[in-house]
Amino acid sequence: MLDQKAHKPHERLAAHLRDDLNAVDAMIRTRMASAHAPRIPEVTAHLVEAGGKRLRPMLTLAAARMCGYEGDKHVILATAIEFIHTATLLHDDVVDESAQRRGRPTANLLWDNKSSVLVGDYLLARAFQLMTDTESLRILAVLSNASATITEGEVLQLTAAQDIGTTEEIYFKVVRGKTAALFSAATEAAGILAGVSEEQVEALYDYGDALGIAFQVVDDLLDFWGGEATGKNVGDDFRDRKMTLPIIKAIAAADAEERAFWKRTMEKADQRDGDLERALEIMDRHGALEETRQAALGWADKAKAALTSLPEDPIRDMLHDIADYVVERIS
Amino acid sequence: MLDQKAHKPHERLAAHLRDDLNAVDAMIRTRMASAHAPRIPEVTAHLVEAGGKRLRPMLTLAAARMCGYEGDKHVILATAIEFIHTATLLHDDVVDESAQRRGRPTANLLWDNKSSVLVGDYLLARAFQLMTDTESLRILAVLSNASATITEGEVLQLTAAQDIGTTEEIYFKVVRGKTAALFSAATEAAGILAGVSEEQVEALYDYGDALGIAFQVVDDLLDFWGGEATGKNVGDDFRDRKMTLPIIKAIAAADAEERAFWKRTMEKADQRDGDLERALEIMDRHGALEETRQAALGWADKAKAALTSLPEDPIRDMLHDIADYVVERIS
Numbered sequence: 299m300l301d302q303k304a305h306k307p308h309e310r311l312a313a314h315l316r317d318d319l320n321a322v323d324a325m326i327r328t329r330m331a332s333a334h335a336p337r338i339p340e341v342t343a344h345l346v347e348a349g350g351k352r353l354r355p356m357l358t359l360a361a362a363r364m365c366g367y368e369g370d371k372h373v374i375l376a377t378a379i380e381f382i383h384t385a386t387l388l389h390d391d392v393v394d395e396s397a398q399r400r401g402r403p404t405a406n407l408l409w410d411n412k413s414s415v416l417v418g419d420y421l422l423a424r425a426f427q428l429m430t431d432t433e434s435l436r437i438l439a440v441l442s443n444a445s446a447t448i449t450e451g452e453v454l455q456l457t458a459a460q461d462i463g464t465t466e467e468i469y470f471k472v473v474r475g476k477t478a479a480l481f482s483a484a485t486e487a488a489g490i491l492a493g494v495s496e497e498q499v500e501a502l503y504d505y506g507d508a509l510g511i512a513f514q515v516v517d518d519l520l521d522f523w524g525g526e527a528t529g530k531n532v533g534d535d536f537r538d539r540k541m542t543l544p545i546i547k548a549i550a551a552a553d554a555e556e557r558a559f560w561k562r563t564m565e566k567a568d569q570r571d572g573d574l575e576r577a578l579e580i581m582d583r584h585g586a587l588e589e590t591r592q593a594a595l596g597w598a599d600k601a602k603a604a605l606t607s608l609p610e611d612p613i614r615d616m617l618h619d620i621a622d623y624v625v626e627r628i629s
Numbered sequence: 630m631l632d633q634k635a636h637k638p639h640e641r642l643a644a645h646l647r648d649d650l651n652a653v654d655a656m657i658r659t660r661m662a663s664a665h666a667p668r669i670p671e672v673t674a675h676l677v678e679a680g681g682k683r684l685r686p687m688l689t690l691a692a693a694r695m696c697g698y699e700g701d702k703h704v705i706l707a708t709a710i711e712f713i714h715t716a717t718l719l720h721d722d723v724v725d726e727s728a729q730r731r732g733r734p735t736a737n738l739l740w741d742n743k744s745s746v747l748v749g750d751y752l753l754a755r756a757f758q759l760m761t762d763t764e765s766l767r768i769l770a771v772l773s774n775a776s777a778t779i780t781e782g783e784v785l786q787l788t789a790a791q792d793i794g795t796t797e798e799i800y801f802k803v804v805r806g807k808t809a810a811l812f813s814a815a816t817e818a819a820g821i822l823a824g825v826s827e828e829q830v831e832a833l834y835d836y837g838d839a840l841g842i843a844f845q846v847v848d849d850l851l852d853f854w855g856g857e858a859t860g861k862n863v864g865d866d867f868r869d870r871k872m873t874l875p876i877i878k879a880i881a882a883a884d885a886e887e888r889a890f891w892k893r894t895m896e897k898a899d900q901r902d903g904d905l906e907r908a909l910e911i912m913d914r915h916g917a918l919e920e921t922r923q924a925a926l927g928w929a930d931k932a933k934a935a936l937t938s939l940p941e942d943p944i945r946d947m948l949h950d951i952a953d954y955v956v957e958r959i960s
Contacts, residue, residue: 335784389750392723393743412724415746416784419720422750423776426757430769438761438769445754453666453747 307619308351311360314613318359318373319352325377329424338417342384354484355380357509361488361502364613371432371491378428378441379484381421386448386480388418393452437487444483451475460567462549462560464541470511478510497607504604505617512597512624518542519590519628522578533574539564543593545577547586556580591628598625638950639682642691645944649690649704650683656708660755669748673715686711688815688840692833695944696823702763703822709759709772710815712752717779717811719749724783768818775814782806791898793880793891795872801842809841828938835935836948843928843955849873850921850959853909864905870895874924876908878917887911922959929956 312319332338355376362372391414422445429438455472458464485506489499521535522544535542541564549560559576562568581587601621605614622629643650663669686707693703722745753776760769786803789795816837820830852866853875866873872895880891890907893899912918932952936945953960 332781332784335781335788337788338781338784389746392746411742412787413784415720415723416780416787419753420777420780420784422753423773423780426773427770427777430766430773433766435761435764435766439758442754442757442761446751446758449747449751449754450663450666450669453663453669453744453751456743456747457666457668 307616307623308353308356311356311613311616311620312352314616315356315359315363318363318376319356321370321373322352322355322359322376322380325373326380329377329381329428330421332420335420337413338420342388342417342421352380354383354480357481357484357506358488360613360617361485362492364609364611364617365489365492365494365498365502366609367488367492369491372488374428374431375437375487375491376484378425378432379480379487381425381428382441382445382448383480385418385421385425388414388421390452393456432491434490436490440483440487440490444479447479448475451479458541460539460565461541462557462564464546466543466546466550469541469543469546473511473514474507477514478507481510481513482506498609501604501607505601505608505621508597508601508604509621509624512594512601512621515543515590515594515597516625516628519544519587519594522581522587523591523628533577536563536574536577537569539567544581544586544590547589548577548581548584551584551586552580594625594628598622638947638954639684639687642687642944642947642951643683645947646687646690646694649694649707650687652701652704653683653686653690653707653711656704657711660708660712660759661752663751666751668744669751673719673748673752683711685714685811685815688812688837689819691944691948692816692819693823695940695942695948696820696825696829696833697940698819698823700822703819705759705762706768706818706822707815709756709763710811710818712756712759713772713776713779714811716749716752716756719745719752721783724787763822765821767821771814771818771821775810778810779806782810789872791870791896792872793888793895795877797874797877797881800872800874800877804842804845805838808845809838812841812844813837829940832935832938836932836939836952839928839932839935840952840955843925843932843952846874846921846925846928847956847959850875850918850925853912854918854922854959864908867894867905867908868900870898875912875917875921878920879908879912879915882915882917883911925956925959929953 327339330339330342358376358379359372362375392411425441429441432438451472452475454468455476458468458472482503483506486499486503489502494502518535521542522532524532536545545560545564549557552560559573559580563573563577598621602618605618605621608614661670661673689707689710690703693706723742756772757769760772763769782803783806785799786807789799789803813834814837817830817834820833825833849866852873853863855863867876876891876895880888883891890904890911894904894908929952933949936949936952939945
């Protein structure tokens with residue numbers, strides 16, 4: 299039943315899938331618990347219970363239902379997807395906090411590191427137990443491949459960080475790893491569960507992949523374009539020296555003087571007053587922000603195009619609207 | 630073919646399984662590689678290539694061959710087991726180093742932390758890919774259950790550390806997690822692969838479980854009993870305030886004054902000159918070291934007893950000798 303008060307497309311989809319999402323929440327609580335180590339739910343509670351948008355499990359539930367699936371294993375699969383996502387967040391904490399607070403970690407930070415590593419591992423193990431419960435070797439292959447892609451993307455991001463030689467090809471590998479791989483696995487695995495045709499399984503992969511990439515490119519663009527109502531501080535990625543698409547495009551078009559500027563600010567970490575403004579001015583001059591915007595819109599279009607070969611269903615329309623919504627703030 | 634120069638039982642077993650172990654080494658190198666993130670093999674090389682005894686994969690190969698398995702999936706399974714083990718070591722680095730170098734980590738330590746977390750995750754993902762390649766849902770269930778037990782054991786160890794209320798029950802849960810779970814999964818999964826009877830699958834689990842527990846109890850005992858030729862510094866666990874079996878047994882028998890001593894040294898971390906000697910004296914007075922020794926011998930006996938229902942084979946004799954070898958230094 300549609301919730302008429304819900305205007306954003308992911309909220310409409312959540313309302314449509316209310317019962318399935320409640321079943322996922324219940325399974326998350328059950329499978330997170332550990333008789334042996336009661337501390338585990340304490341650590342995960344703030345991440346898993348607080349909820350967030352549950353976008354990834356929702357994609358799984360939506361794809362399964364759209365494809366006519368009538369069993370209950372989509373709930374198991376969606377829970378596994380959310381556990382992999384949560385484990386990734388926990389391990390990212392360790393990787394990111396270490397860098398940001400370099401040289402002065404607190405005992406609390408260290409305890410968090412331990413908990414983050416071990417509880418992340420626990421959730422990964424639980425995710426694989428759940429995947430085994432789907433009794434589909436093909437789904438297990440899709441999700442273990444996605445897990446490998448995720449970690450490869452994160453290692454690549456670590457090695458590419460602050461390297462002005464980073465190419466668009468590397469950027470998209472990183473983006474597939476950190477964002478798109480789990481989106482595409484969430485939709486593809488649901489199609490396999492529902493037993494749709496190979497063509498439709500591929501379309502489901504393409505939708506998740508393109509949606510995830512659009513999502514991340516928008517995020518990277520808004521870091522320079524934000525301001526009003528985006529909830530982001532302009533320039534955070536510049537200060538963290540992250541090689542995102544707008545900067546990569548600007549560097550590709552840079553003259554010798556600009557190259558020296560990027561080398562100083564991104565590689566040598568020598569950033570001064572006015573550098574962010576100069577970076578924005580250089581990116582604007584080369585059309586790097588506009589090109590990035592076009593790229594994001596292109597990925598959203600690809601996501602929508604992938605839907606055409608999937609079954610007609612109210613859910614399909616909502617997935618279409620979600621692709622529009624992802625790029626709404628830059629449209 | 631037996632290598633007559635190899636006298637230790639695990640060396641004789643390695644010689645007997647030479648071809649299989651070489652196949653595992655080759656598969657480790659192939660599956661560790663990442664086209665996307667070339668840094669990954671750099672990080673794992675010193676752990677995986679340097680080798681170590683390969684005890685866990687060897688148990689898998691041995692159990693499969695002893696049970697008459699003639700395919701080649703035992704190599705896949707053994708590689709998966711070694712990857713899970715290596716991932717655990719990498720993540721333990723983060724958990725342990727944080728504690729030991731509290732307050733003064735180096736940039737290098739932080740980079741290692743990041744690599745350890747992410748590359749550990751990568752190896753886990755690769756392990757699950759390999760497990761999927763065995764095409765056995767039951768093996769996947771055994772190994773994902775083992776992964777959960779391992780992480781639960783590690784979280785429990787973290788929460789039980791420095792708590793003099795730690796019971797033997799908690800100690801054995803921790804030991805099953807940190808050591809025995811992967812041993813027992815290594816042997817049990819091999820039996821499933823070979824298609825032996827339920828009774829024999831259970832016996833294989835029991836052998837791995839008891840061998841792993843004996844292994845860890847001996848290690849914990851030698852920390853107080855070591856000295857000549859054990860390669861361990863006496864008292865490291867006492868200084869790190871680890872609640873191992875000898876201390877748990879001594880605390881269970883402690884009078885009020887001794888309890889105060891354990892509270893001061895283990896919980897409050899107030900350790901003075903002569904405390905280690907006093908700890909040894911108290912443990913000796915209550916027979917805690919001798920009781921721990923008897924416990925280890927008992928687990929080695931259980932491991933050997935489990936072998937009786939398994940097929941007669943030269944490998945079975947070597948597994949018997951390995952159980953004896955594990956407790957040789959305390960016999």
